[in-house]
Amino acid sequence: MTEHMRRHEYDHEIPWSLPIVVRRSKTNIARHIDVVEATARAVVAFLDDPRSQPEGPWHEAVEYWRDGAIRKVVRRGDGQKLDDARALGCVEVTFGGTDDFGPAEAFVFPPGPVEPLPKELKKLQVGGTEFPDEGSSSVPAAEAVVTIELSPLVTLTTGKAAAQCGHGAQLAYEQMPAEARDRWRENGFSLRVITPTKAEWAKGNRPVSVVDAGFTEVDGPTETVRAWW
16 A cells, blocks of 8 residues: 555544635736646645745644645635735745736645634635636646646636646655656746646556545546646
């Protein structure tokens, strides 16, 4: 049995989650793909942050969260409510943007119980987190240390896709050899998210596979994401 299987065969009595917030600006909205990629980068940047490492103030919470089922909850916000949440302390990643769309901003907070949540996070909305699905990744394949594949067999909201890609990025970070992780870090955790064709997905064999439990948006255990480096 692998370390990953041992870690996730049980859950805490009170489930814990990793809170993620994405900025949804009414005047300078980001693209779906940029939000998904920014979130995946932010999750890895959070895990790699000194505050999440041994001796860091977030380390104990991170380890407790990782010892149960790995949950990530993506919320959206802007303005004062988002500023209030950011004051709690988080890792922030800004990425992407085009002439017509603003850059994506993702904020990852230390994990904690799903209830009660800090009031600053509880005020931010979860359901229906959608962004314009305009265009594909702007990251060239040659620049991406990690590639994350979204299943072409399911349709996910931006919030759900961001959480799933964040999970794929986390597993890649945890499972890759140390030298690969060092190279990824040196490249600013560069990654790209793509959706292969159904034929490509059918024959794919990647080192990371994310199977969603099926509690939201998908029916039953469903493979949603793969990752490779």
